[in-house]
Amino acid sequence: MLLVIDVGNSNIVLGIYDGDTLIRDWRVSTDKSKTTDEYGILFHELFHLAGIAFSNIKDIIVSSVVPTLTGVLERLAKQYFNTTPYVVGPGIKTGMPIHYDNPKEVGADRIVNAVAGFEKYRTPLIIIDFGTATTFDYVNKKGEYCGGAIAPGLAISMEALFQKASKLPRVDIARPPSIIAKNTVNSMQAGVFFGYVGLVDGIVQRMKAEGKDNPKVIATGGLASLIAPESTTIEHVDEFLTLEGLRIIYLRNK
Numbered sequence: 046m047l048l049v050i051d052v053g054n055s056n057i058v059l060g061i062y063d064g065d066t067l068i069r070d071w072r073v074s075t076d077k078s079k080t081t082d083e084y085g086i087l088f089h090e091l092f093h094l095a096g097i098a099f100s101n102i103k104d105i106i107v108s109s110v111v112p113t114l115t116g117v118l119e120r121l122a123k124q125y126f127n128t129t130p131y132v133v134g135p136g137i138k139t140g141m142p143i144h145y146d147n148p149k150e151v152g153a154d155r156i157v158n159a160v161a162g163f164e165k166y167r168t169p170l171i172i173i174d175f176g177t178a179t180t181f182d183y184v185n186k187k188g189e190y191c192g193g194a195i196a197p198g199l200a201i202s203m204e205a206l207f208q209k210a211s212k213l214p215r216v217d218i219a220r221p222p223s224i225i226a227k228n229t230v231n232s233m234q235a236g237v238f239f240g241y242v243g244l245v246d247g248i249v250q251r252m253k254a255e256g257k258d259n260p261k262v263i264a265t266g267g268l269a270s271l272i273a274p275e276s277t278t279i280e281h282v283d284e285f286l287t288l289e290g291l292r293i294i295y296l297r298n299k
């Protein structure tokens with residue numbers, strides 16, 4: 046079995062593949078202060094509850110945008126799984142040319158999403174990942190990574206209102222009943238939710254105009270399913286795109 050791990054700024058997502066089937070997935074908080082042993086205990090507990098032994102895992106692949114935790118997970122792989130993990134970055138074959146001023150600078154999660162999307166659809170793509178940040182990535186018809194955009198994520202946008210304006214409370218992200226809202230909570234939701242739908246569709250339209258190869262638009266990440274129904278440009282939500290991309294990159298490197 047293969048253990049795939051995507052370390053984002055808010056959550057670490059874990060998945061276990063048996064062949065090409067994702068048999069288990071978990072989401073745990075990203076905590077930069079947790080040690081290798083603390084993550085070891087946490088993973089052990091999750092595996093135990095699922096009835097899977099660490100010894101079933103033959104290989105591990107990691108993508109991380111939190112450098113301090115990359116080392117923690119490398120040590121965890123060695124100490125608890127007795128294996129050297131594949132870490133998406135320099136030295137790993139992705140099979141995708143990266144057109145970025147400095148290819149090392151692109152977040153590993155963005156590359157993994159792009160690889161998964163192109164493998165799955167074999168068409169030009171815009172991939173949107175609703176994480177801590179919202180990333181937009183453009184893949185052209187040759188399957189090359191062309192770059193994209195990074196916007197503040199939905200949750201941190203809402204958090205910024207709460208942090209910076211004394212009278213604004215902390216509010217859940219949700220679609221409010223109307224755009225002309227009648228109370229503070231709904232007004233904040235109207236601004237953030239509908240504002241975000243506009244941001245997404247606006248960026249996609251501009252990318253389509255610049256890229257000119259009629260890309261398919263897909264979305265992933267925790268909050269994709271909230272925005273997709275209201276967006277006029279998102280065609281498909283792929284919940285496990287990043288995990289799938291990790292499995293594909295593993296196969297290209299083992």
Ligand SMILES: Nc1ncnc2c1ncn2[C@@H]1O[C@H](COP(=O)(O)OP(=O)(O)O)[C@@H](O)[C@H]1O
Pocket residue numbers: 052053054055056057075175176177178198200266267268
């Ligand atoms: N299924 C979900 N439903 C609601 N909120 C979610 C869900 N998944 C993630 N979130 C929230 O969305 C934000 C981004 O999370 P996530 O997609 O895990 O980002 P990252 O990849 O940066 O770790 C976080 O605030 C998280 O709590």
Ligand SMILES: CC(C)(COP(=O)(O)O)[C@@H](O)C(=O)NCCC(=O)O
Pocket residue numbers: 052053054055110150151152153154155175176177178179180195198
């Ligand atoms: C843009 C990101 C912060 C997104 O991370 P996430 O929201 O998934 O935690 C991450 O991909 C990153 O740190 N990228 C490096 C900069 C770049 O991609 O150009």
Ligand SMILES: [K+]
Pocket residue numbers: 053154174176266
């Ligand atoms: K992510």
